[in-house]
Amino acid sequence: MIYVENVWYFCIFINRTIMVKKYLYNACLLIVLTFLLVSCGEKVVVDHYSIIPEPVMQTMGEGSFTLSSSTTCYAGNVGQNDPSIKYISRVLRQWHFNPVLVGKPESNCLQFIINEEYDQELGEEGYTVKVDKDGVVVAANSERGLFYGFQTFVQMLPEDINDVRYNKIVLPACNIKDYPRFQWRGSHLDVSRHFFGVSQVKKHLDLMAAYKLNKFHWHLTDDHGWRIEISKYPQLNDVGSWRVDRDNQPWGEADPAGEDEPRTNGGYYTKEEIAEIVAYAAERYIDVIPEIEIPGHCCAVLESYPELACANDDTTYTVQFGPYWPPRAILCAGNDSVMTFLKDVMDEIIPLFPYNYIHIGGDEAVKDNWKRCPRCKQRMKSLRFTDYEQLQSWMIVEIEKYVKRQGKNIIGWDEILEGGVSPEATVMSWQGTQGGIVAARRGNDVIMTPTSYCYLNFYQANPEFQPPAMPNSLVTLDKVYKFDPMPHQLTPSQQKHILGGQANLWTEYINNAEMAEYMLLPRLCAMSEVLWSQPALKNWERFRAKVGHHRIRLVANDYKVGTGSFRPWASFEKQEDGKLLVTLDWEVEGTQIYYHTGDGHFIQYREPFEVEKGTTITTLSFYHGMMKEKAYEIHE
Ligand code: ACM
Numbered sequence: 001m002i003y004v005e006n007v008w009y010f011c012i013f014i015n016r017t018i019m020v021k022k023y024l025y026n027a028c029l030l031i032v033l034t035f036l037l038v039s040c041g042e043k044v045v046v047d048h049y050s051i052i053p054e055p056v057m058q059t060m061g062e063g064s065f066t067l068s069s070s071t072t073c074y075a076g077n078v079g080q081n082d083p084s085i086k087y088i089s090r091v092l093r094q095w096h097f098n099p100v101l102v103g104k105p106e107s108n109c110l111q112f113i114i115n116e117e118y119d120q121e122l123g124e125e126g127y128t129v130k131v132d133k134d135g136v137v138v139a140a141n142s143e144r145g146l147f148y149g150f151q152t153f154v155q156m157l158p159e160d161i162n163d164v165r166y167n168k169i170v171l172p173a174c175n176i177k178d179y180p181r182f183q184w185r186g187s188h189l190d191v192s193r194h195f196f197g198v199s200q201v202k203k204h205l206d207l208m209a210a211y212k213l214n215k216f217h218w219h220l221t222d223d224h225g226w227r228i229e230i231s232k233y234p235q236l237n238d239v240g241s242w243r244v245d246r247d248n249q250p251w252g253e254a255d256p257a258g259e260d261e262p263r264t265n266g267g268y269y270t271k272e273e274i275a276e277i278v279a280y281a282a283e284r285y286i287d288v289i290p291e292i293e294i295p296g297h298c299c300a301v302l303e304s305y306p307e308l309a310c311a312n313d314d315t316t317y318t319v320q321f322g323p324y325w326p327p328r329a330i331l332c333a334g335n336d337s338v339m340t341f342l343k344d345v346m347d348e349i350i351p352l353f354p355y356n357y358i359h360i361g362g363d364e365a366v367k368d369n370w371k372r373c374p375r376c377k378q379r380m381k382s383l384r385f386t387d388y389e390q391l392q393s394w395m396i397v398e399i400e401k402y403v404k405r406q407g408k409n410i411i412g413w414d415e416i417l418e419g420g421v422s423p424e425a426t427v428m429s430w431q432g433t434q435g436g437i438v439a440a441r442r443g444n445d446v447i448m449t450p451t452s453y454c455y456l457n458f459y460q461a462n463p464e465f466q467p468p469a470m471p472n473s474l475v476t477l478d479k480v481y482k483f484d485p486m487p488h489q490l491t492p493s494q495q496k497h498i499l500g501g502q503a504n505l506w507t508e509y510i511n512n513a514e515m516a517e518y519m520l521l522p523r524l525c526a527m528s529e530v531l532w533s534q535p536a537l538k539n540w541e542r543f544r545a546k547v548g549h550h551r552i553r554l555v556a557n558d559y560k561v562g563t564g565s566f567r568p569w570a571s572f573e574k575q576e577d578g579k580l581l582v583t584l585d586w587e588v589e590g591t592q593i594y595y596h597t598g599d600g601h602f603i604q605y606r607e608p609f610e611v612e613k614g615t616t617i618t619t620l621s622f623y624h625g626m627m628k629e630k631a632y633e634i635h636e
């Protein structure tokens with residue numbers, strides 16, 4: 001932003017007329033000044049745009065457009081009652097722009113137009129935005145495209161638009177054309193390890209919409225709580241959704257549960273709440289994929305209905321409130337009532353979720369109980385299976401067939417490949433990308449979400465300076481940014497099976513919404529650019545600078561944003577004399593790096609420097625005078 005004009009004249013007027021009671025005058029002035037600063041008309045000139053994800057094409061033009069209270073809105077062939085236009089009007093009203101809807105395009109107008117002729121290049125999700133002296137035209141082939149065009153337009157407005165009441169916003173002329181690289185741009189949220197309420201989930205969906213993410217993977221069941229109302233099995237909610245409260249103790253160091261200790265931690269979504277969230281997501285063009293874990297990660301089920309465990313499993317299962325490893329709880333594959341239970345659950349899940357995928361889990365199921373269970377052994381025998389992975393596969397395929405009859409496809413974690421998988425199942429590759437590669441070669445659709453790039457519950461920076469997260473983990477912002485979901489060893493026809501990728505947020509260490517946001521941001525911005533933008537347009541320097549602006553925007557929108565990684569990284573360039581020219585770089589702009597090369601005397605890094613090969617470089621990082629990274633060693 002270049003400048004802001006405040007309106008002071010009113011204050012001067014007051015100064016001349018209210019002279020009698022000075023204290024009263026002072027009090028009035030304070031109130032008026034506060035009012036003016038918080039809410040009164042200001043003009044702002046936007047000097048550049050920082051759009052995440054990076055659009056396919058963005059060119060700046062001549063001149064500018066001034067958005068003001070006299071700007072009108074033309075919803076043309078979309079119609080003012082269209083949900084996208086209603087959404088757009090609501091957002092603009094929130095910022096005190098309440099454009100009058102006009103019947104035809106005119107100057108000083110925001111236009112939202114569905115293309116008369118389908119633009120093949122834009123496809124279903126693409127859009128164009130044109131800003132010139134007459135106004136802004138957002139155009140797309142579909143309402144979904146218009147919605148994304150509007151999200152881009154929002155990012156063109158000042159970062160503090162939520163806090164400051166601008167009456168004039170000067171937008172430089174530009175032309176944007178944009179469409180996504182991948183159709184699956186996912187964000188996962190585990191609400192079992194910790195429960196997040198309806199408003200928190202909605203805030204997560206808002207974030208997704210702002211960054212053009214379109215698949216919300218909702219991890220609803222696990223060892224630590226069952227989170228969705230199931231009428232036929234009320235114990236799932238009366239028992240399985242609740243556990244003793246240990247949120248004030250570190251995960252993994254919680255006191256054991258007392259006998260008869262009240263279960264006060266947890267919750268579940270009623271069917272009405274699920275419907276509310278699904279509708280909220282749909283308004284933002286986000287599809288919701290519920291995950292119901294089969295056959296493992298089921299302590300909450302087995303405490304609710306112990307008879308669904310294996311025949312001679314005498315474990316007393318309880319909803320977990322700390323680490324549960326190895327996850328031995330497993331539904332009995334030899335018990336017909338388990339299959340009935342799962343089908344009944346699916347019967348209640350399916351009508352709640354209009355999108356055509358149900359995630360059935362399938363990960364990390366330890367099969368020890370099956371190996372000891374006479375019913376599971378009997379099932380193995382009758383199906384002539386030779387290993388227990390086949391038994392898991394059988395169970396999943398049975399459920400797959402059942403949900404398919406109701407028009408749904410399944411997604412499973414990559415373990416579903418182990419005992420054989422049906423060709424129609426979609427595989428979520430989390431243990432690296434190899435599972436996804438194998439699946440794509442077999443003709444299965446794939447969503448890439450390898451831990452090393454996509455697990456946003458991993459530390460984002462030096463654990464010493466971070467709130468607790470998954471031990472021994474690190475996924476920095478630049479690591480996420482380097483992710484490419486497309487394996488280049490696949491043939492073009494195999495590559496068509498890579499639907500896209502996803503960021504996952506497991507919540508063992510995340511027990512409140514602020515912490516969830518802190519872990520998601522700014523890394524979700526990187527994931528958005530990975531999944532939407534063309535690879536040739538990825539540019540770390542530009543992205544890092546944009547993140548600086550988005551931090552301000554996100555904080556103004558009441559999101560908590562992670563402070564980032566202050567660990568420097570080095571590149572080495574061999575010189576003619578055999579020495580190495582060292583360039584240091586880092587994630588967060590404004591970081592000061594000090595270094596020494598063996599003598600213990602730290603100097604501030606200002607420009608590339610030469611060292612002998614084999615030198616150890618020790619760095620210290622500061623940000624706003626605070627140490628953020630200690631004694632980090634770099635070698636070549
Ligand atoms: C997983 O992280 N267990 C899918």
Ligand code: ZN
Nearest residue numbers: 310332373376
């Ligand atoms: Zn069994």
